[in-house]
Amino acid sequence: MSKPPALTFTDRGIYCAAGDFYIDPWKPVARALITHGHADHARWGHDSYLCTDIAAPVMRHRLGAINIETIPYGAHRQIGDAVVSFHPAGHVPGSAQIRVEVAGEIWVASGDYKLEDDGLSTPFEPVRCHHFITESTFGLPVFRWQPQAVVAAQINTWWAACRDAGQTAFLGAYALGKAQRLLSMLDPDIGPVLTHTAIENTNVILRAQGIALPDTVRADASLDPKAHTGALVLATPSALDSAWARKFGPRQTAFASGWMTMRGVRRRRSGDRGFVISDHADWQGLLDAITLTNAENIYVTHGYTDIFNRYLNDNGWVSQVVPTQFEGETLDPQSDPQVAT
Amino acid sequence: MNRFATLFTHVDQSTKTTAKVAALTAYFNAAPHADRLWTIALFSGRRPKRAVTTTKLRAWAAERAGIPLWLFEECYPIVGDLAETIALVLPPPTCVSTRSLTDWITLLKGLHDADEDARKQAVLDAWDHLPTTERFVFNKLITGGFRVGISQKLMTRALAAATGKQEAELAHRLMGDWTPETVTWQSLIEDEDAGARISRPYPFYLAHGLEGAPRDLGPPGAWQAEWKWDGIRGQLILREGAHFVWSRGEELMTDRFPELARAVSCFPSGTVLDGELLVWTDAGPQSFNALQKRIGRKTVPKKLLQDAPVILYAYDLLEWGGQDLRPAPLAQRRAMLEQACAGLPDDAPVRLSPTVPFSDWDALAQVRATARAATAEGVMIKRRDSPYRIGRKKGDWWKWKLDPLTIDGVMIYAQSGHGRRATLFTDYTFAVWSGNELVPFTKAYSGLKDAEFRQITAWVKKNTLQRFGPVRQVPPHHVFEIAFEGIQASPRHKSGVALRFPRMLRWRQDKPVQEANTLDDLNRMLETYG
Numbered sequence: 001m002s003k004p005p006a007l008t009f010t011d012r013g014i015y016c017a018a019g020d021f022y023i024d025p026w027k028p029v030a031r032a033l034i035t036h037g038h039a040d041h042a043r044w045g046h047d048s049y050l051c052t053d054i055a056a057p058v059m060r061h062r063l064g065a066i067n068i069e070t071i072p073y074g075a076h077r078q079i080g081d082a083v084v085s086f087h088p089a090g091h092v093p094g095s096a097q098i099r100v101e102v103a104g105e106i107w108v109a110s111g112d113y114k115l116e117d118d119g120l121s122t123p124f125e126p127v128r129c130h131h132f133i134t135e136s137t138f139g140l141p142v143f144r145w146q147p148q149a150v151v152a153a154q155i156n157t158w159w160a161a162c163r164d165a166g167q168t169a170f171l172g173a174y175a176l177g178k179a180q181r182l183l184s185m186l187d188p189d190i191g192p193v194l195t196h197t198a199i200e201n202t203n204v205i206l207r208a209q210g211i212a213l214p215d216t217v218r219a220d221a222s223l224d225p226k227a228h229t230g231a232l233v234l235a236t237p238s239a240l241d242s243a244w245a246r247k248f249g250p251r252q253t254a255f256a257s258g259w260m261t262m263r264g265v266r267r268r269r270s271g272d273r274g275f276v277i278s279d280h281a282d283w284q285g286l287l288d289a290i291t292l293t294n295a296e297n298i299y300v301t302h303g304y305t306d307i308f309n310r311y312l313n314d315n316g317w318v319s320q321v322v323p324t325q326f327e328g329e330t331l332d333p334q335s336d337p338q339v340a341t
Numbered sequence: 342m343n344r345f346a347t348l349f350t351h352v353d354q355s356t357k358t359t360a361k362v363a364a365l366t367a368y369f370n371a372a373p374h375a376d377r378l379w380t381i382a383l384f385s386g387r388r389p390k391r392a393v394t395t396t397k398l399r400a401w402a403a404e405r406a407g408i409p410l411w412l413f414e415e416c417y418p419i420v421g422d423l424a425e426t427i428a429l430v431l432p433p434p435t436c437v438s439t440r441s442l443t444d445w446i447t448l449l450k451g452l453h454d455a456d457e458d459a460r461k462q463a464v465l466d467a468w469d470h471l472p473t474t475e476r477f478v479f480n481k482l483i484t485g486g487f488r489v490g491i492s493q494k495l496m497t498r499a500l501a502a503a504t505g506k507q508e509a510e511l512a513h514r515l516m517g518d519w520t521p522e523t524v525t526w527q528s529l530i531e532d533e534d535a536g537a538r539i540s541r542p543y544p545f546y547l548a549h550g551l552e553g554a555p556r557d558l559g560p561p562g563a564w565q566a567e568w569k570w571d572g573i574r575g576q577l578i579l580r581e582g583a584h585f586v587w588s589r590g591e592e593l594m595t596d597r598f599p600e601l602a603r604a605v606s607c608f609p610s611g612t613v614l615d616g617e618l619l620v621w622t623d624a625g626p627q628s629f630n631a632l633q634k635r636i637g638r639k640t641v642p643k644k645l646l647q648d649a650p651v652i653l654y655a656y657d658l659l660e661w662g663g664q665d666l667r668p669a670p671l672a673q674r675r676a677m678l679e680q681a682c683a684g685l686p687d688d689a690p691v692r693l694s695p696t697v698p699f700s701d702w703d704a705l706a707q708v709r710a711t712a713r714a715a716t717a718e719g720v721m722i723k724r725r726d727s728p729y730r731i732g733r734k735k736g737d738w739w740k741w742k743l744d745p746l747t748i749d750g751v752m753i754y755a756q757s758g759h760g761r762r763a764t765l766f767t768d769y770t771f772a773v774w775s776g777n778e779l780v781p782f783t784k785a786y787s788g789l790k791d792a793e794f795r796q797i798t799a800w801v802k803k804n805t806l807q808r809f810g811p812v813r814q815v816p817p818h819h820v821f822e823i824a825f826e827g828i829q830a831s832p833r834h835k836s837g838v839a840l841r842f843p844r845m846l847r848w849r850q851d852k853p854v855q856e857a858n859t860l861d862d863l864n865r866m867l868e869t870y871g
Contacts, residue, residue, distance in 0.1 A: 140412075140415070140416050140419065141406060141408050141412060141413075141416065141429075141430045142416050142419075142420055142426060142429035142430055143429075144429070259764060261429065262419075262420055262421075262425070262429075262760070262763055263353070263422065263425055263477075263760070264420070264421050264422070264759070264760030264761030264762070264763060265760075265761060265763055265764060266354065267353070267354075267761050268761040268762065268791075271356070272354065272355065272356070273354060274354070304419075306808065306810070307412065307415045310411075311409075311412060314409065325803070330764070
């Protein structure tokens, strides 16, 4: 009989029997290792949490009084018979791929990841392993991201045109990760940047832990909406069409997401403009990441799983689809609209 | 091409009518004449003859992208548009061309006579010289169907703003059987007597669904009622010994309905009739089911001509003696129509659609309730003193349709939508009970609000029993009220019936699965309405 695999897929989440812990479990467990703070990966109700030191402050903010331990990137920790370490996933600040080694068998649960250096998150580092667990949110060859600088130029051109037309530019993005990335791409010479409270709350936490973000103005009830002409307002998607947004007078709205690649989705969801930018890997990014791990066994957790899985199997990998409750980048978040991205 | 692609992007990404019209107007002011003409043609459904089959396009695109064909085919339904799928999977261009829209179209036309290798090389070269949006536009030139959120009406408005001509006149000029090869900007738009083309139809006047109660329309005496027939709207042009049949979608259908040729001898030259194309037998007008065999057939075999003969059931007269009657009140046009149709032989391919007399609105409601027996969909209510307007203008013509038939079905499969709904599960299969078994009877994909689709999508993701490619089997849990316009027997369907225009009327969250309808219920409806 062959030995049981180091990680198995259960109805609570990804489980390591050797260390008796779960990775990003969706039901309450005793010990949870968390790749990053988005709602579909970091859930409430576990007895103890382990995440990177960079990811911890936002998780504390979101989940309240939880029992949380932290670990820096690259450090090794023995848990039972397993050795675990966290490695940069490049998805959002503090996001990690979790490496688990049991008796020489190496697994990497990558959570969500992207390969491009966004200047904010610690850049993705490939980790060699035998078994690689990957998402496939954008696992179709129609998804191909442009370099961040190109998208930044598109957004700034649009913003400047809004300003020149006397309109306020509303840019929709989720509160953790995407919002701060966009913030760092904006050209401060065009005008002031205002932020919706949900986003600014996250900004405050990130700044407090030493992550440099451009200056922003909190656009709460005390702000005079007409006092900041030529402004760009970063808002959560649900706030784009709210009474709060309407107080700013003439405006244009835009949405930033990998889904904006598709014209149909753009027309359904983007308002006036859709910018194609994502904190997940595009088709080539997924393939590159998988190739760099040298893994032979691939487990596809969420996204276009069936199609991506077939492609991997046709091209020399041993791949299977494993059902999970991860959502990836969704246009229509079910759980927590402020953080689910 | 860049100018046209920019226009396309502006029009496509804006939801505001004024912004679209402004972008179009600016384009019509600045673009070269040839490009303007092609733009009008493309936005009004005219496109260059297809030079390359879509099968070839798919194969070449997959090859160029370095992906297997099956993977391309998986992407296509998710993106929802072939031209777009191709544009997205191809690697970025190596350099960017400055050819104009007309240049590219000329290139495509040249491919007709080229051999396959040359065609392939030309298309691959084009893809390699165009950025994503231009590439998409180029592919659309081949595959056709520029569906952008711009109606012919908006385009006409922009054209009016750019040329200083009246919208109504331009709408008429743009109708008919022209292509950019047969006209010039000058002859189509500018020349004095562009109306000489004998085939040119008038823009259709379209009715709105009645929103409130008919009594809100005021005194019944100001209104004329007719049956709303269940065929296709058509315009019959009889000029200078020739005849032309136009559909409401501005499609020339003359060849599809050869029996209408005999109308030339029934009316004087310079007659234009508006009415309903219907299959007519000894029993009178037939339902849409009967007409379905004729639609889509460009040539008609003799047997079908005998089994399903088509007539124009005329209800309006738009031109008489070569004179445009549209400004005249309906009452006057109706009187002239009745006179024109008086004494038509029984086998004439045109018949007069009768008016429905009524004394008060309650009486009309009773008439409407018998519409199915009259093979009609309901009644039309038209203001007696109204002119024949252009397009869908509210106020003078109302359609008062019968309420649809409905049945409560259980959702058993879900499939994600295409294009704009690619991220949602929107296409469902419904079943009715046959004993303890659920028998699928229809699919439907419209009628719910976005929020409801989102809610169901989340539920489907968490409750998938089995996957069959893109289709998810789900537990029988949700009941939906399905509305439809007609029912007929169909041996091809497991349930033995086929529905016409099925859609979701309501999500019956109040209804337990056990209380959904049964196959017996469906069969009873088939007996009554089939």
